[in-house]
Amino acid sequence: MAEPLLEVRNLSVTFHTARGPVQAVRNVSWQVAPGEVLAILGESGSGKSVSASAVMDLIDCPPGEITSGQIIYRGKDLLTMDADERREINGKRIAMIFQDPLSHLNPVYSVGWQIEEALTTHGTARSQAKAKTLELMEKVGIPNPAASAVKYPHQFSGGQRQRLMIAMALALRPDVLIADEPTTALDVTVQAQILSLLEELQHETGMALLIITHDLGVVAEIADRVVVMNAGEIVEQGTAAEVYANPQHEYTKRLIGAAPGQGEMHENPPKTDPILRLENVSKKYGEFTALGGVNFDLCEGETLAIVGESGSGKSTTARVLLRLEEPSGGRAMYNGRDLFTLSPRELFEMRRDIQMVFQDPTQSLNPRMTVYQIISEAWVIHPEILPKTRWRDRVSELLEQVGLQAEHAHRNPHQFSGGQRQRIAIARALALEPRVIVCDEAVSALDVQVQAQVIDLLDRLKDEFGLSYIFIAHDLPVVRDFADRVIVMQKGEIVEQGPVRQIFENPRETYTQNLLAASLDPDPEVQAQRRAERLARTA
The missing domain is CATH 3.40.50.300 (P-loop containing nucleotide triphosphate hydrolases)
Incomplete structure (x- = not known):
């Protein structure tokens, strides 16, 4: 192995907090050549x-403190350098x-x-x-x-x-x-x-x-x-x-x-009547067409995944469906009624049935509210769901259903990890007893173990509450494990759709094939083979 260019030796870092010191790094050593x-x-x-x-x-020192170790770059310890010497290296050399x-x-x-x-x-x-x-x-x-x-x-x-x-x-x-x-x-x-x-x-x-x-x-x-x-x-x-x-x-x-993508695929999508049907839905921004006539059904108890690159129209589809943006044309039929023609009062009542879990819970949860206030706010807006005397018990039940604890109700969002905040967002959506939940990149920024836990939670809640999901994602291995059916979007249009096994094992469209080829496998040997095939196609 070549001489290391940068080497960290026995590094320890402690952060001093109101609850005492937290040792974030303990005697860490690594090197790179x-x-x-x-x-x-x-x-x-x-x-x-x-x-x-x-x-x-x-x-930041304080509250952080490097308590031990060395960081050696080209034979010199960065931790013993003054600010001017460090400035010459940061950005320029590292x-x-x-x-x-x-x-x-x-x-x-x-x-x-x-x-x-x-x-x-x-x-x-x-x-x-x-x-x-x-x-x-x-x-x-x-x-x-x-x-x-x-x-x-x-x-x-x-x-x-x-x-x-x-x-x-x-x-x-x-x-x-x-x-x-x-x-x-x-x-x-x-x-x-x-x-x-x-x-x-x-x-x-x-x-x-x-x-x-x-x-x-x-x-x-x-x-x-x-x-x-x-x-x-x-x-x-x-x-x-x-x-x-x-x-x-x-x-x-x-x-x-x-790691996602290793489990069994869902074999038989639910064959129930559609709970939701989009017919020729379009959305234009001036001369730009974001959606060019989208058609699909969502069956009761089904997980329908929508995949595609940024700009493909998948998030716009969700926002138009929920009337967060107004459509330019088409219909969205839910229980025999067109969501796009509902009056403000009717739309208010409908929002109980179709809820959304967003990609970033840090932005979608109010930092000034406690978890109890965040979840119970649903019943302030829709008081017919639950009498106020039951609110505290129901918040505790919902937190436990999503894998948190009842005592977490009195904390604020910043006191939780990213995965826990996403669980709080799911509990908030469940508070309204919806029939459909739209998950817009709800697990994309989570660590693999937390991601797996949230997917397992969503799967369990689907069976427990009879939910249907529209699952928008760019992480294809997660879609493979979780979805019943897949829609592939490109430039505002659906280019392919079908059961998850058909899309992943026998994709018809070149665009879908390229998406799957670009997806990364956790096995280095499999990934090396994919890389070789990719290079052969572009040669």
């Missing part, structure tokens, strides 16, 4: 991002791209100016920086760099924003690139493009690449070695193939066992 891809794998709270933040000097580029790109400056700033801050002349910026934007696949450079972050898609972050990170040709969850919440094809881009740029520059992820598919696709973290400690490490084929630690075994 030039040209190598090292993945740090683990769930939220495992300490993987904290150790990378320590490398970049991004831990760069980082973050999970949510919209939060890390300044909304009031053009993207071109922001990439230029990364260059000029480290001594590049402004005239040279402009030319270099356009070159970088072209290299990462941004169309028409000159016109795109004057646009703002909100004018780009999620995948394009991530490409811009990569361009900014690579501006000074760093030796080490740290990528913190760089593909989470991206569509499968965009995810494949970003990983391919990182791999291509790494081969071109010879940099070391450190990937922080909870996705076993990402590890299988790109990593040479993997470090598995749990509760602030490294529990296992080795080559990606060795760790997957022969995991030694119980935690690693649970992670691999929770």
Whole structure:
């Protein structure tokens, strides 16, 4: 193995909180060599991002404190350097791209100016920086760099924003690139493009690449070695193939066992009468057609998945169905009534029956309300459901049904993990006793074990309450395990639909075939075979 370029030795990080010290990282050691891809794998709270933040000097001290260890870059300990020395290395020699580029790109400056700033801050002349910026934007696949450079972050898609972050990170040709969850919440094809881009740029520059992820598919696709973290400690490490084929630690075994796409597919979709029928539903924004005549049925007790890339129209379909946006044409028949022609009063009553669980519970739960207030708000709006004397007991029942505890009712959303917040959102939806729940990317940003738990919960609740689901997702392995029937959307239209087994094992349309080919498998051997087939098709 080559001499390490970056090495973390016995690193420990403690955060001082109102409830006492929390040791986020304990005696963590790893190293990465030039040209190598090292993945740090683990769930939220495992300490993987904290150790990378320590490398970049991004831990707030206080409340954080690095209590022990060394971070060695080219033979020098970063932790003993002063601020000026560290500034010369951060961004220039060691760069980082973050999970949510919209939060890390300044909304009031053009993207071109922001990439230029990364260059000029480290001594590049402004005239040279402009030319270099356009070159970088072209290299990462941004169309028409000159016109795109004057646009703002909100004018780009999620995948394009991530490409811009990569361009900014690579501006000074760093030796080490740290990528913190760089593909989470991206569509499968965009995810494949970003990983391919990182791999291509790494081969071109010879940099070391450190990937922080909870996705076993990402590890299988790109990593040479993997470090598995749990509760602030490294529990296992080795080559990606060795760790997957022969995991030694119980935690690693649970992670691999929770990876979606390995269970039995649903064989027989429910053959009941449709509870909901969309007929030629369309949505236009000026001259742009977001939906071009969508038709499908949802049967009682069925899980109908809608898949497709960003911009395919799947979320627009959900928003139009729920009248969060008004349709341009078509009908949505529910219990013999057209949802699109209901009066405001009738629509208010109908909302009891069709509820929605959104992708990001942090944004969809009011941070100033307790869990009790969030759930019981449904009965404030619809008092006919439950007398007030029963509210407290029913909140406790709902929390227990979604795998939480009755005493959680008095906490606020920020006191829960992402998976727990999503459970609270599900409990809120169940409070209205709906017949249909629309899940819009409800598990896409969750860790694999939490994702598996939420899917199991949704499956159990479907049987318990006789629910029907419209499950919007870009994570095809999850759809494979959970759905009865699948609709594939592209550019506002349905290009293919059928039972889950037919779509996954015998897709007819080229678009569906490409979507499935871009999906990542947790097994490095399977993924290597898929990569070879993909390269053969494009050769």
